[in-house]
Amino acid sequence: xxxxxxxxxxxxxxRLYRDEGLQLLHKGRKxxxxxxxxxxxxxxxxxxxxxxxxVHDSLCDxxxxxxLNIIDAxxxxxxxxxxxxx
Numbered sequence: 001x002x003x004x005x006x007x008x009x010x011x012x013x014x015r016l017y018r019d020e021g022l023q024l025l026h027k028g029r030k031x032x033x034x035x036x037x038x039x040x041x042x043x044x045x046x047x048x049x050x051x052x053x054x055v056h057d058s059l060c061d062x063x064x065x066x067x068l069n070i071i072d073a074x075x076x077x078x079x080x081x082x083x084x085x086x
Contacts, residue, residue: 043074050079
């Protein structure tokens, strides 16, 4: 319509499509590809890198609890386990 000299905007186009019973195609957003972070570097010594992990479970009577596990990434030792009922 713009090529023929009509002054149109998105509202007018939507109204014309709706009057004719057509479905307006909605274009999705383009996803921008993010840059990769690369491979993580391995820990070279004990206490250089720690990993945190939350674990959820329930007791035999059905009460749930959650633990926070802190693990040394080099030696795979568990440094601490903090338990909390939820």
